[in-house]
Amino acid sequence: xxxxDAIADGxxxxxxxxxFPPFEYVGDDGEPDGFDMALIKAIGEKMGVKVEVENMExxxxxxSIGSKIxxxxxxxxxxxxxxxxxxxxxxxxxxxQYVIVPADSTIASASDLEGKTIGVQLGTTGDFIVEDxxxxxxxxxxxxxxxxxxxxxxxxxxxxxxxxxxxxxxxxFGDDVKVIDGADFDFEAEEYAIAMPKGDEALVxxxxxxxxxxxxxxxxxxxxATYIEQ
Ligand code: GLN
Numbered sequence: 001x002x003x004x005d006a007i008a009d010g011x012x013x014x015x016x017x018x019x020f021p022p023f024e025y026v027g028d029d030g031e032p033d034g035f036d037m038a039l040i041k042a043i044g045e046k047m048g049v050k051v052e053v054e055n056m057e058x059x060x061x062x063x064s065i066g067s068k069i070x071x072x073x074x075x076x077x078x079x080x081x082x083x084x085x086x087x088x089x090x091x092x093x094x095x096x097q098y099v100i101v102p103a104d105s106t107i108a109s110a111s112d113l114e115g116k117t118i119g120v121q122l123g124t125t126g127d128f129i130v131e132d133x134x135x136x137x138x139x140x141x142x143x144x145x146x147x148x149x150x151x152x153x154x155x156x157x158x159x160x161x162x163x164x165x166x167x168x169x170x171x172x173f174g175d176d177v178k179v180i181d182g183a184d185f186d187f188e189a190e191e192y193a194i195a196m197p198k199g200d201e202a203l204v205x206x207x208x209x210x211x212x213x214x215x216x217x218x219x220x221x222x223x224x225a226t227y228i229e230q
Contacts, residue, residue, distance in 0.1 A: 004203035006070035012049045014040050015069035017058035019121075019143045021168040022227045023075040023192075026055075035227035036073040039092065040194070042219050046210035057142055059123035062086055066197035071207070075162060077125045077190040087198050089207045091191035092220075096182040097126050098166035100151060100159040103178055107158055110185045119147030119156035125190060126160035145169055152176060162190075164228065 006012045018024045018032040027033030032053050044051035054069055061072040065086050077095065078088045101107045107116070115135040120127040122140040130138040139156050141147045147159045148169040161169070163182070170179045194211075196203050214220045 004200050004206070006200075006203055007047065007049060007206055010049050011052055012040075012044050012047070013052050013054060013068075013070045015054045015056055015061045015064055015072040016074045017061065018055045019058070019145065020075050020162070020165050022164055024073075035223055036075065038223050038227060039214070039220070040071075040073045042214050042223070043194075043207060043210040046213050047206050058121060059142070062195060065195055066200075070197070070203070072195040075165075075192050076195055078193045079125065079128075082195065085198065086195040087200065087204050088193035088195055089204065090211055091193045092211060093192040095162050095164070095190045095192055097129060097160050097185075097187045097190070098163045098182050099180045099185060100148060100161065100166055100170050101157070101178050101180065102151065102154075103176055105157070105178065108180065108184065113158060113185070116157040117155075119150055119159040121147065121161060124161075126162070129160055129187065148173070148177075 016024045016032055016036060018026045022034055023036045024032055024034040032055050037053065041051050056064065058074060061074055062082055062085050065072055078091060107113060113133050113136055117137045117139055118130045119139045119141060120130055121144040122142055127138055127140060130136050139150065144161045144165055147156065150156050151159050152173060166179050170177045194207055196207065
């Protein structure tokens with residue numbers, strides 16, 4: 001059947017990992033907040049379904065889709081590996097991995113990362129990049145911010161993480177760190193999208209239609225201005 005349970009029962013259960021500002025973080029009221037949360041709520045409104053958010057580890061989101069959660073929105077990059085397990089919505093944001101290093105580090109280009117210990121968030125595209133760097137060791141964390149803390153403590157030489165969270169996390173450490181554009185390391189452009197159960201065409205088309213409507217009526221740009229470009 002191409003009928004989506006999530007639409008039929010009127011509740012869209014959404015998985016996220018609220019450790020990825022400005023896309024998702026725990027707000028002052030203890031609930032997940034951020035660009036992705038506002039976006040999925042706007043999508044749910046267009047679809048006429050209630051949105052319920054489950055905060056979980058990033059690394060378990062994909063496997064939970066179709067069982068514990070209906071969809072995941074978590075600054076999640078579309079990759080071929082993930083496409084074997086889930087379907088993605090149309091992309092909604094362009095991203096790239098950035099590199100955070102101590103202010104006095106000499107790391108400036110791809111070859112400088114060889115043989116280094118690199119902090120990453122477990123199961124992310126930053127983690128996958130380290131697998132391809134000769135002799136580099138990934139230090140994997142459940143929270144990206146913990147990787148940055150260990151950079152400050154000298155336990156890792158660099159952190160590879162998505163551009164926007166890199167800027168948010170680094171801000172806290174001011175002049176102690178440098179944030180370097182992934183283009184200097186030849187990292188590829190990435191696209192964020194909403195992950196859904198494989199083959200649920202009804203859900204994919206409803207989500208894409210809602211996303212399109214939100215872009216056309218100005219809601220999307222407003223959310224970008226509120227959460228990302230401030
Ligand atoms: N964009 C990265 C990925 O999809 C990181 C996402 C995240 O940590 N929330 O793997």
